[in-house]
Amino acid sequence: MQNIRQTARNQIISVVNNAISSAGFESVPFAVETPRELSNGDFSVNAAMLLAKSAKLPPRAVADKLAQFICTKGTYIDRVEVAGPGFINFYLNNSWLYDVLPLVEDLKENYGQTDIGSGESIVVEFVSANPTGPMHMGNARGGALGDSMANVLRFAGFDVTKEFYLNDSGNQIEKFACSLEARYLQQCGVEVPFDEEWYLGEDIIDRAKEFIAIHGDKYVNAPQDERKAALTEFALEKNIGEMKKTLSDYRISYDVWYRESDLYKSGEVDEVIRLLQEKGYTYKKDGALWFKASEDGEKDEVLIRANGVATYFAADIAYHRNKFQKRGFDRAINIWGADHHGHVARMKSAMEALGVKPDRLEVVLMQLVRLMQGGEVARMSKRSGKAITLNVLLDEIGVDAARFFFNMRNAGSHFDFDLDLAVEQSNNNPVYYVQYAHARICSIIRLLAGDGIFVKNCGDIDISLLKEKEELNLLRKIGELPDEIALAAQALEPSRMTRYAIELANDFHSFYSACRVNVEDRQLCQARLKLIDAVRITLSNVLGIVGVDAPEKM
RNA sequence: GCGCCUGUAGCUCAGUAGGAUAGAGCAACUGCCUUCUAAGCAGUGGGUCAGGAGUUCGAAUCUCUUCAGGCGCGCCA
Numbered sequence: 001m002q003n004i005r006q007t008a009r010n011q012i013i014s015v016v017n018n019a020i021s022s023a024g025f026e027s028v029p030f031a032v033e034t035p036r037e038l039s040n041g042d043f044s045v046n047a048a049m050l051l052a053k054s055a056k057l058p059p060r061a062v063a064d065k066l067a068q069f070i071c072t073k074g075t076y077i078d079r080v081e082v083a084g085p086g087f088i089n090f091y092l093n094n095s096w097l098y099d100v101l102p103l104v105e106d107l108k109e110n111y112g113q114t115d116i117g118s119g120e121s122i123v124v125e126f127v128s129a130n131p132t133g134p135m136h137m138g139n140a141r142g143g144a145l146g147d148s149m150a151n152v153l154r155f156a157g158f159d160v161t162k163e164f165y166l167n168d169s170g171n172q173i174e175k176f177a178c179s180l181e182a183r184y185l186q187q188c189g190v191e192v193p194f195d196e197e198w199y200l201g202e203d204i205i206d207r208a209k210e211f212i213a214i215h216g217d218k219y220v221n222a223p224q225d226e227r228k229a230a231l232t233e234f235a236l237e238k239n240i241g242e243m244k245k246t247l248s249d250y251r252i253s254y255d256v257w258y259r260e261s262d263l264y265k266s267g268e269v270d271e272v273i274r275l276l277q278e279k280g281y282t283y284k285k286d287g288a289l290w291f292k293a294s295e296d297g298e299k300d301e302v303l304i305r306a307n308g309v310a311t312y313f314a315a316d317i318a319y320h321r322n323k324f325q326k327r328g329f330d331r332a333i334n335i336w337g338a339d340h341h342g343h344v345a346r347m348k349s350a351m352e353a354l355g356v357k358p359d360r361l362e363v364v365l366m367q368l369v370r371l372m373q374g375g376e377v378a379r380m381s382k383r384s385g386k387a388i389t390l391n392v393l394l395d396e397i398g399v400d401a402a403r404f405f406f407n408m409r410n411a412g413s414h415f416d417f418d419l420d421l422a423v424e425q426s427n428n429n430p431v432y433y434v435q436y437a438h439a440r441i442c443s444i445i446r447l448l449a450g451d452g453i454f455v456k457n458c459g460d461i462d463i464s465l466l467k468e469k470e471e472l473n474l475l476r477k478i479g480e481l482p483d484e485i486a487l488a489a490q491a492l493e494p495s496r497m498t499r500y501a502i503e504l505a506n507d508f509h510s511f512y513s514a515c516r517v518n519v520e521d522r523q524l525c526q527a528r529l530k531l532i533d534a535v536r537i538t539l540s541n542v543l544g545i546v547g548v549d550a551p552e553k554m
Numbered sequence: 555g556c557g558c559c560u561g562u563a564g565c566u567c568a569g570u571a572g573g574a575u576a577g578a579g580c581a582a583c584u585g586c587c588u589u590c591u592a593a594g595c596a597g598u599g600g601g602u603c604a605g606g607a608g609u610u611c612g613a614a615u616c617u618c619u620u621c622a623g624g625c626g627c628g629c630c631a
């Protein structure tokens with residue numbers, strides 16, 4: 001068992017079930033909870049309240065009776081009390097906390113892992129920014145969220161693939177091509193109009209200039225198709241290369257870069273449209289082919305335009321079918337901006353139409369980032385080009401702060417990013433607080449090593465010397481990690497990890513102020529050294545999941 | 555108009571498979587550095603969980619409703 005809390009819970013479940021049957025009650029699916037106040041025990045059970053009705057007794061009476069039948073022999077349970085409306089509270093002896101240290105010693109960088117995923121395969125698709133320009137704040141949040149979520153799922157025992165879907169064909173690429181062509185011709189002295197619908201950003205002009213630096217103006221008089229194709233291929237590869245570089249700076253590495261154009265090349269887009277037609281999920285209207293998403297037609301969507309060109313939606317159906325039916329993933333998780341939520345129901349009904357259970361597709365809707373500057377909302381439209389890019393953000397606040405900051409809030413909460421504060425590199429940023437705890441620990445370990453005192457194995461230490469409140473709090477917090485990982489994985493909320501890291505750092509700083517590691521009593525010194533080494537490992541594992549450095553010095 | 559998300563301390567947010575006295579950080583105030591990093595610790599004050607009704611032993615959490623803000627409702631993605 002790699003989870004000390006689960007071990008304790010299992011003991012309690014077993015002991016309470018025995019008591020229920022010994023007392024002659026019917027079995028109930030009771031909960032083992034963690035009371036908010038430690039004074040109410042390490043765990044509590046609500047069985048008495050649930051049994052009260054069928055037993056025709058007040059909850060407290062049921063609880064008293066159950067408590068009499070609880071046998072604590074051979075368990076961590078020290079004593080049992082009935083309290084409040086009928087809670088049965090379990091107080092454990094300290095040995096359950098001590099047992100976490102050998103666990104950490106044994107598992108090291110794997111401590112915290114659980115097996116709730118039981119090897120289920122999940123593809124996590126995130127960022128998937130259009131390669132038509134630089135990445136922005138929304139991609140920054142999506143990147144931090146998606147990568148950390150995938151890391152959490154891996155820790156929870158899922159077989160995870162990180163994937164970037166590259167929209168390298170279709171309508172927006174055509175717009176991209178037109179924008180490039182116009183900028184190219186303008187740079188070459190040819191006056192051409194620039195459509196308001198095109199990409200207005202400076203980066204398009206830069207690409208045109210770079211293209212000219214290599215090819216000069218020789219494409220000015222070339223056939224338009226040839227000109228656009230040359231420009232697009234050049235700029236696309238350049239942009240994709242820059243995206244990969246930026247994401248790598250952001251400590252994100254994908255297992256798969258999946259190209260939309262491959263779905264057309266392989267014929268999967270045509271194939272999926274044919275399948276939908278055969279199954280009767282399509283109809284023609286106004287010259288276009290529509291997908292019938294619902295009876296009322298409210299959510300119907302065009303698959304093939306009247307001009308014969310397939311929509312992004314059609315390619316996206318083929319893409320998701322590919323995930324499930326061609327590559328066989330059990331689940332697919334997509335991180336989407338909240339502005340795409342209208343797309344979710346359609347995609348799920350498309351999957352259903354193809355015979356894929358729609359709940360295998362889970363879309364995490366991430367509320368958009370609102371950029372605040374000087375107390376005002378700064379707009380970040382890509383077309384207008386007036387956006388803070390991910391590159392600039394990383395230059396200004398650093399990777400650690402960005403990764404940590406974007407994982408401090410739940411995906412569903414709106415995010416006001418105060419640019420002034422971030423640029424300040426203010427100490428308000430809790431990432432320093434957590435990293436400082438890690439650096440402090442490393443410093444102590446370094447100093448003791450200088451005196452010839454090293455971290456020993458648990459077998460050679462008397463862990464039970466750890467009796468101070470701060471020491472026990474630390475052990476308790478370390479023991480919570482596997483539960484936290486499991487909860488974060490179930491809720492798809494990696495933000496639990498940053499909150500846990502702050503709590504653990506907080507417990508360490510409290511310990512640091514209350515207890516000295518380098519004390520005369522060599523036995524106690526060794527026990528405390530072991531304790532902080534376990535904190536170091538735990539902090540490092542959590543920061544690794546979030547994608548933040550665990551520095552040895554600050 | 556319809557749909558999704560959000561509303562909790564002055565600010566930013568946790569807590570929502572119903573549980574005990576609703577938490578944290580920041581800001582404010584009071585203490586703590588001759589000993590392992592003060593980027594730290596200890597403490598104080600601060601609440602109509604947006605409003606209302608309902609469900610039950612028990613509701614911030616579930617249901618209904620009102621209000622406020624964000625986003626969406628394209629042969630864009």
